[in-house]
Amino acid sequence: MRRSSPGSLRRAFQPWNDPNAKPLIEFRGVTKRFGSVTAVSEVSLSLYRREFFALLGPSGCGKTTLMRMLAGFEQPDAGEILLDGVDITAVPPHLRPVNMMFQSYALFPHLSVADNIAYGLKREGLPRAEIARRVAEMLALVKLDGLGKRRPDQLSGGQRQRVALARALAKRPKLLLLDEPMAALDRKLREATQFELMDLQSELGTTFMVVTHDQDEAMTMADRMAVMDHGGLVQIGPPDVIYEAPVNRYVAEFVGDINVLEGKVVAVEGDLVRIETALAGMVELDEEAPALSIGAAVLVGLRPEKIDLSHDEPAQSFNKVAGEIWDIGYLGDVTMIQVMVGGDSGRLIKVALTNRTRRAARPFAWEDRVWLSWDIEAGLVLPR
Amino acid sequence: MSAPAAFAARWSRLVVAVPYLWLLLFFLTPFAIVLRMAMSDADTALPPYAPHFEGFATLREFISKLDFENFRLLADDALYWDSYLQSLRLAGQTTLIALAIGYPLAYAMAAAPRHWRPVLLVLVVLPFWTSFLIRVYAWIGILRPEGLLDMVLGGLGLTSEPLRLLNTEAAVLIGMVYSYLPFMVLPLYATLEKLDRSLLEAAADLGATPVRAFLTVTLPLSLPGILAGAALVFIPSVGEFVIPDLLGGPDTVMIGKVLWNEFFSNRDWPLASTVAIVLLIVLVLPLALLQRARLA
Amino acid sequence: MKRLGPGLILALVVGFAFLYLPILALVAYSFNASRLVTVWGGFSTHWYGALLSNQPLLDAAWLSLRLAFVSATLATGLGALAALALARHGRFRGRLLFSGMVLAPLVMPEVITGLSLLLLFVAVDVERGFWTVTIAHATFSLGFACIVVQARLAGFDRSLEEAARDLGATPLVTFWTVTLPLIWPAVAAAWMLAFTLSLDDLVIASFTTGPGATTLPMRLYSAIRLGVSPEINAACTLMIGAVALAVIAASLLLKRGQAVGG
Incomplete structure (x- = not known):
């Protein structure tokens, strides 16, 4: 296909x-x-x-x-x-x-695969030959040709799912x-x-x-x-x-990972918003047509993959904060690093680093003092 | 509502209505009649009872004729007291003996290799499917004087004269334990089989001896099965008629037999009804226990 | 799986010996040539022949079989409907009373069930006989049938019925094409249970029958009261054989049903 x-x-x-x-x-x-x-x-x-x-x-x-x-x-x-x-x-x-594919697949255990697919067509009263044709078409569509005579319990989980799909699609x-x-x-x-x-x-x-x-x-x-x-x-x-x-x-929290900081809007200049946060000082971000008033209490959201990590202090004067590495989780494609910001009783900020090479020495270790920084395009504003 | 939906609703009402009406007619109505009968006076006419219910005009009169005379009669007569007490005692003893035989059996079944268990289960249920009468009859052949038991024991030189077990309380007990043993084994097996074996391993790991592990883990966890089994054996035993009639002697007066005799021999239908009502009241407690065991 | 210890094997042996020895003895003595139970007179099928010429007993057996057939069919139909009502129709008015009435005969002493039904039949003044016993048996085995079917319905994936509806089946068509084929083994097992219960019953039949309708257990009962005889042994053996066959058939049916129904 x-x-x-x-x-x-x-x-x-x-x-x-x-x-x-x-x-x-x-x-x-x-x-x-x-x-x-x-x-x-x-x-x-x-x-x-x-x-x-x-x-x-x-x-x-x-x-x-x-x-x-x-x-x-x-x-x-x-x-x-x-x-x-x-x-x-x-x-x-x-x-x-409207037809449905059930979570349990709900395949009729007493009927063959072909009869399962034909079930809805029979209820429509289609002629026998038409039903057979449609069943064959459906079996081909879900790549189960030749398995029509099997019973559902003789199929693998993936095959069962395809039968359920074919059965629901058979009635078009x-x-x-x-x-x-x-x-x-x-x-x-x-x-x-x-x-x-x-x-x-x-x-x-x-x-x-x-x-x-x-x-x-x-x-x-x-x-x-x-x-x-x-x-x-x-x-x-x-x-x-x-x-x-x-x-x-x-x-923001249900879809993907995000770090959330509390803050207060201090300036809005066109698309540019400045927010004073307790944890990371001044945060500047680019928001399309922000409808924010000065002094409003807001949240700043930072996705872990949009944060950079370095040992040296970045040159920029805002969108940065210092911290200490508390945890390193190696996941294969990325490494998830938790950085404690704002002292030992502060907050853990998640940073995701892509592992682009195989054997390079990992540049960060537990208890490293590091700097987090991000682009003005990285942060997003959420209502408090 | 669309036509098919209305049809569906009618169909589903029918599903409830048919068995409902049947039960109202053939379960609840007869039961109400028994209740009424229990408060009526015996009469020599056939059917042997009064009063008749003739429309609502006579309802007041009808009610005024109902009384608790039969209940008083029952309470005053030692025969009835004795029979209730004997029924309860024999049913209790039956339950205990069935538990003593049934628990090890159920335990061994649950401990047996997995592929053996269905076979063992069928073996326990199988005798239960053969006729009740046949099972009782089999014991008559064994227990009667010069029956199988005497033959075997005599042949082994253990006894010199017949035991004369038939027509004694012991025979009734044997018969009831034998007949109701599956009722004890099945719920016990069900709870013991579900029991997680790793719990016993955990107990052993924490220092419990096998006996201690049994007493502190297996036994408490199988309590619902014990209760259910006990209720299932106790309840039918109390009202049993056939076993005391065939295996018991003249001094075995269980309540089911009393009811039967009041009804068929003395033809005192109201008194028989009263005996039935009191029997039901006696069974309320074990029934409540059974209900609790089922919920547990 | 650990091997069974000697104690547990003993429990199994003693338990099953207790359950089976009396029946085996009964069967063995049905082949005894001697009329005396104490004496083994050699192997003989004489008593089976005698059985065949015992017309009243044969009549009773035939009556019991017909009765069991009709009452089991009634009980299974009603019990299956009751199970559907309890499992499928959620809360309806009088549900508590309904489930109480379905289950009560399971624990009700037979003497009371028999007595109460007789009083009803007398009150409405119907002629007692085949049909009154049939109704009585159907009523008391209804609860057993209901439980068997209900157990099956409880393990039933309701999305199967929803899938059928989703694919264009009306409720009635759904019942015929999905629900019934899947609960069929339980319905068959319920029927066999009801059949056996009817065939086995002495007490309720004694109360509710009339002249001319004497069931097999009633005949056996009066014969047993007179004493042990090899002829009764032979009759019992035949019944045991029939029941054993039926139970084996039923458990095979249920097993196949479980394999299909998952």
Whole structure:
């Protein structure tokens, strides 16, 4: 299978920025309660045709409930769900043009692989020959040709996942829901499968919505992702926007690693913002159209990979702080170094150094006195 | 609601309604009748009881005729007291003996190699599936004078004359232990099998002798199984009829047999109902224990 | 796995000897040529022949089999519905009463179940016989059937049913194509349990039957009261053989079901 979506095309695909684009799926003020617990509160969200959308959040944030409402397994207590502009809130699951790949895969153990894939087609009442053709097509699509007669328990975990995928895609749904699709796979397989899933999606042009708690998975695959917390959507956007411009501390800390410093705005000159922090003195950063007033209490976020480490004091007069190395974690591709800043009872700042060569002596050791420094493009401002 | 959804709702109501109605009709109603009967007076007419319930006009009169006379009769007559007490005592003894035999058996089963366990389990359950009557009958052949037991013991020169065990309390005990042993072994095995072997290793590692480890780790952790097994043996033993009838003697008066005799021989249906109600009350405590064991 | 110590092997031997020796003795004596139980008169199948000419006993056996078949079918149907109601329909009005009524016959002394049902049949003045016993047996084995099916439903991955719905199956189609095939081994096992319970019951049948409907246990009971005879031994042996076959079939069924149902 050829990668049919070069990056440039991907970037051009931004229906959410097109005011004329009609959404495929629309949540309007959807709320769901279980007893006294509000699982999903006042969610409004639009998904577009051909989009690969990821719902990201910790367990219990309501992402699964949101997806189950889309499949029809849960009824919202308030609000409505539209598909192609038609309200489907009251439509039972078996009448929705939406199919789901379950986290457990939910393969019918008493049916063969082929019969599993044919299950939905049989319910449509398709002619026998057409069903056989579609099943063969699906088996080829997920590269399981020749395994149609096997039982699910005779397959490996990866194969089972493909059967589940084929079964959900066989009915050519308008929208495919994937509930933690990689949860049962080991790491190596997971990575390969992610790319295969992306290829499949762009080849079929089906809209995908994946629910996951794994940020790497969401960021790798999704055109857009939504970060959820306590039943609400915190931020929706492309992965790079979520990572580089999180709207608040929760998103910044949930997606990737980040060091957070408390500070106060002292100057705003065009795009340039100066913030006085207790821990690292004056921090200067470049923020697009900052809506900040002088004296406002804010947080400064610094991603570990955007911080430099040196033994000598850098020449710049700001965006630097001295500290002592407390911990070095060698991870192979990067080395994660924890630097204690502000004395023994200060704060640990995480710095990620890429290991670009194999045998060079590691330049830093435990208890080294070092300087941290960063670019004005590195820091980001978060509301306190 | 859409038409298919409405259909689904009707279907799911049907699932509940059919067994519900059946049980209301054939479990709850009969039970209410027993309760009413227990407070009625014996009558020679057939069916042998009064009063009849004839519409709501006579409801007041009907209620006024209900009384606790039968309960008083039961309380005053030593025969009934004795039979309840004997039932409880025999059921208690049965439970203890079944525990003494069943615990080592269940323990050995749980300790057996993994591939042996299902076979052993089937072997324990198998006799339980054969007819109750057959199992009791088998013991008649063994215990009766000059039966198998006398033959064997006599042949070995251990006894010189027949033991005459049949139609004694001992025979009833043997029969009940034999019949209900699987009820003791199964829950015990279930808890012992789940028991994490590394707990015993941890106890040994911390200096406990095997006996001490058993007393301080295995035994407390298998307590739910002991309780469940004890309740499962005790409850049916109390109300048992067939075993005391076939293996017991004239002095074995268990409550199930009393009920049977009140009903079939004396044809005093109200009194039989009263005996039944009191029997149920007696069983409330072990039932509560069983419920707790199931929750644990 | 450590090897079993001598103490545990002894426990197994003693326990199983206690369980099986009485039955084995009974079976052995059914082949005794002598009428006297104390004397071994050589191997003979004489008593099995005598059994075949014992018309009342054969009639009772036939009645019991028919009765067990009908009542087990009723009990399994109702018990499976009850299990579905308890496992699938969450909270419904009167659930506590319902589960109480389902489970009560499991612990209720048989004398009470029998007595109460008889009083009902007398109160509504129906003719007692085959059908009253059938209803009584169905009612008391319903709870056992329900527990067997419920255990299976408890280990049932509900997303299988949701997957079927998601793929376009109505609730009824989901039940027929997914739920029922997967709980089928438990339903079969429940039926066999109910069948055996009915075949085994003496007390409830004695209460609820009428003239002309004497079951096999009732016949056996009156025969046993008269004393031990090789003919009863032969009848018992046949029943034991039938039950052993049924149990082995049932456990094989369940095992296969577990392999399929995961």
